[in-house]
Structure formats: C-alpha cells, structure tokens
Amino acid sequence: xxxxxxxxxxxxxxxxxxxxxxxxxxxxxxxxxxxxxxxxxxxxxxxxxxxxxxxxxxxxxxxxxxxxxxxxxxxxxxxxxxxxxxxxxxxxxxxxxxxxxxxxxxxxxxxxxxxxxxxxxxxxxxxxxxxxxxxxxxxxxxxxxxxxxxxxxxxxxxxxxxxxxxxxxxxxxxxxxxxxxxxxxxxxxxxxxxxxxxxxxxxxxxxxxxxxxxxxxxxxxxxxxxxxxxxxxxxxxxxxxxxxxxxxxxxxxxxxxxxxxxxxxxxxxxxxxxxxxxxxxxxxxxxxxxxxxxxxxxxxxxxxxxxxxxxxxxxxxxxxxxxxxxxxxxxxxxxxxxxxxxxxxxxxxxxxxxxxxxxxxxxxxxxxxxxxxxxxxxxxxxxxxxxxxxxxxxx
Numbered sequence: 001x002x003x004x005x006x007x008x009x010x011x012x013x014x015x016x017x018x019x020x021x022x023x024x025x026x027x028x029x030x031x032x033x034x035x036x037x038x039x040x041x042x043x044x045x046x047x048x049x050x051x052x053x054x055x056x057x058x059x060x061x062x063x064x065x066x067x068x069x070x071x072x073x074x075x076x077x078x079x080x081x082x083x084x085x086x087x088x089x090x091x092x093x094x095x096x097x098x099x100x101x102x103x104x105x106x107x108x109x110x111x112x113x114x115x116x117x118x119x120x121x122x123x124x125x126x127x128x129x130x131x132x133x134x135x136x137x138x139x140x141x142x143x144x145x146x147x148x149x150x151x152x153x154x155x156x157x158x159x160x161x162x163x164x165x166x167x168x169x170x171x172x173x174x175x176x177x178x179x180x181x182x183x184x185x186x187x188x189x190x191x192x193x194x195x196x197x198x199x200x201x202x203x204x205x206x207x208x209x210x211x212x213x214x215x216x217x218x219x220x221x222x223x224x225x226x227x228x229x230x231x232x233x234x235x236x237x238x239x240x241x242x243x244x245x246x247x248x249x250x251x252x253x254x255x256x257x258x259x260x261x262x263x264x265x266x267x268x269x270x271x272x273x274x275x276x277x278x279x280x281x282x283x284x285x286x287x288x289x290x291x292x293x294x295x296x297x298x299x300x301x302x303x304x305x306x307x308x309x310x311x312x313x314x315x316x317x318x319x320x321x322x323x324x325x326x327x328x329x330x331x332x333x334x335x336x337x338x339x340x341x342x343x344x345x346x347x348x349x350x351x352x353x354x355x356x357x358x359x360x361x362x363x364x365x366x367x368x369x370x371x372x373x374x375x376x377x378x379x380x381x382x383x384x385x386x387x388x389x390x391x392x393x394x395x
Contacts, residue, residue: 006083007085010085048076053124061123074125076122077108080118088104088105089137106154106188107154142157329391333384333388345367349362352387370384370390
C-alpha cells in the first residue's frame with residue numbers, strides 16, 4: 001500500500017507501490033494481482049476532506065453510461081509537480097468528448113495550458129443524471145475546499161447548466177456574493193486589470209483583431225441581426241427609447257467632432273477607398289429607389305406634422321431665394337456687351353414681365369439655367385440664351 005499526501009484536504013492511496021526498493025512490485029502468487037498487473041491497473045482511491053472515493057479505471061469508465069446515454073462523471077485533476085488540484089464535473093454524449101475535455105475553470109485552464117504534462121486526472125464518481133453531478137460537485141467543492149491555496153477552483157461547485165436563470169435577482173445575488181468574498185476573485189480582477197486597464201498592448205490588439213475578424217463573418221453578422229430583430233419585436237417601447245437616445249447622442253458636438261476626425265483620418269489613410277465610397281454614396285442617394293423612398297417618407301412626415309412641414313417649406317423657400325439673390329448681367333447676343341445689370345435673378349424676371357417679354361416671374365429659372373450653363377434637353381451643348389438675351393452671373 002502506498003499513500004501520497006497532496007494537501008491536508010487531498011490524499012492518494014494506491015494498492016501497489018510500483019517501484020518499491022527500485023523495482024516494480026507485485027504479489028505474483030495472488031491471481032488477482034496477476035490480472036491487475038496484466039491489465040496495467042493499480043487500484044487507487046482518493047481522500048477529499050474526510051471522504052474516500054474509489055477511482056474508476058478507464059476500461060470500466062468507457063462502458064459506464066447513464067440511462068440517457070450520456071457519460072456523467074466527477075473528476076479531479078492533480079498537478080504532481082506542485083500539488084495544485086482542480087475538481088470538476090463532465091456531462092458528454094461521446095467518449096471522444098470525454099477524452100478531449102479537461103476542465104472549464106479559468107484558473108485551471110491557464111495552468112493546464114502551460115503544464116499539461118504535469119497533470120493527472122482521476123475519475124472519482126459516476127452519476128445517473130446531470131442534477132446528480134451538480135449536487136455531488138456542490139458537496140465536494142465547498143467553502144472549506146476553496147480556502148485551500150492549492151485548490152484551482154474559483155467558485156463553489158454545483159453551477160447548474162439545466163436552467164439558465166438570467167433574472168435581475170440572480171445578477172444581484174452574484175454581485176453581492178462577489179463583493180462579500182473579494183479574496184476569491186482577486187486574482188481574476190488583477191489579471192483583467194493588467195490586461196485591459198494598463199493601456200494598449202500587443203496582446204490587446206491581437207485580441208481586438210481576432211474578435212473583429214470573427215464577428216465580421218457572415219455567420220455571426222446574421223446571428224447579430226436575428227438577436228436585434230427578436231429584441232425589437234419583444235421590446236418595442238425600449239427600442240423606440242433607444243433610438244431616441246442614440247439620435248441625441250450622435251447630435252452632440254463631441255460625437256460629431258469625434259466622428260469627423262475619425263473619418264478624416266480614414267480618408268487620408270485610404271484615399272482610393274474614400275473616392276469609391278463617395279461615388280457609391282452619391283449613386284445610392286440619387287437612385288430612383290432612393291428618390292421614391294425619400295418622397296414617400298417626406299409625404300408621410302408632412303401628413304403627420306403639418307406645422308413642421310410648413311416651417312420646413314418656408315426655410316427651403318428662403319434658402320432658394322438666397323441662392324437666387326446673385327446678381328446677373330443681361331447680354332447682347334451678337335456683341336456680348338452688357339445691356340443691363342440686375343441685383344438678382346428675380347429682379348431680372350420682374351423686368352421681363354414688366355416689358356411683356358415673359359408671362360410671369362417663373363422665367364427666373366430659365367435665366368438661372370443660362371447662367372449656370374445647364375445642358376440642353378436636346379443634348380447639344382448648354383443653354384446660351386433666354387427670352388432673346390444672353391445671361392451671366394455678375395460676380
């Protein structure tokens with residue numbers, strides 16, 4: 001009989017001392033010993049606190065399934081070099097998944113990834129249901145065990161996976177528990193602070209790039225769209241409130257300046273892409289579909305907000321008048337000399353009406369078309385005259 005004391009809470013007892021006096025030892029006169037030697041099995045049991053657990057050998061483990069066809073076990077991982085240990089549960093459908101899965105604890109995974117050759121795993125119990133694995137893990141990994149410095153478990157056992165209760169009450173309890181037991185989470189907090197609160201690092205940039213590359217895949221973009229759509233359907237009032245808050249946020253001077261600076265920097269770094277995006281944006285804004293959608297939206301807005309619609313019409317009219325306040329010169333078509341000068345296109349239009357040359361002041365649009373050298377409807381050049389005169393902007 002050989003005993004190995006890991007800590008005061010953990011102890012291993014093996015039937016055979018395989019290297020007693022430097023040689024492998026078996027009682028060859030005992031047929032049971034001979035069979036176990038032939039199978040390479042050394043019966044082992046492990047004490048956790050005050051209770052002993054018989055380990056399950058692999059040849060039995062692989063054939064031990066619960067009634068629903070799942071493998072359900074409690075195991076302990078022991079680092080034989082420094083006596084650190086981790087206790088967990090596993091519920092898997094396939095045996096291959098059991099061999100791949102080593103544990104999910106954050107601290108344990110970090111240790112295991114660096115020293116996997118030093119860890120030895122023992123399966124100490126089989127269970128008939130998922131609830132039983134959770135209950136047994138909760139009995140073993142309790143507050144007493146978590147106080148052991150060699151224990152790699154960060155929280156008590158029995159974290160259920162059957163019901164995911166994300167209620168506000170549960171979140172409050174978890175937050176309160178973490179506040180009352182800071183020593184159990186101190187290492188995680190320090191690590192997080194070092195990684196994410198100490199400025200930009202190579203590791204942080206790599207992590208950001210990895211997340212961006214993953215979330216940019218169509219699979220995850222589709223998942224995000226579905227989640228947002230479902231949330232909108234289930235919470236219409238909150239969605240409208242969020243939209244209003246977002247509108248207010250993007251209109252702030254700070255947000256606009258930040259967006260402008262970011263866009264300016266991107267354009268400087270990607271001039272060709274900036275030109276292409278501007279072209280695509282212009283085509284999208286002026287496409288027949290966009291124009292139709294804009295007209296329908298404006299019609300609906302005017303119907304729902306008559307007061308604002310009248311105010312907007314007045315503002316557009318004032319802006320149009322301001323644009324049309326440019327001074328113009330009336331030219332002789334043969335010599336090109338200035339015949340008369342007007343302070344605005346509307347003044348010129350009123351003069352044409354007074355002289356009987358034009359019927360109404362809408363002729364200002366024709367004067368403007370000549371000044372701006374607007375292309376002709378026929379497709380041959382641009383307009384050179386209106387109402388028998390040439391026209392140019394005075395300035």
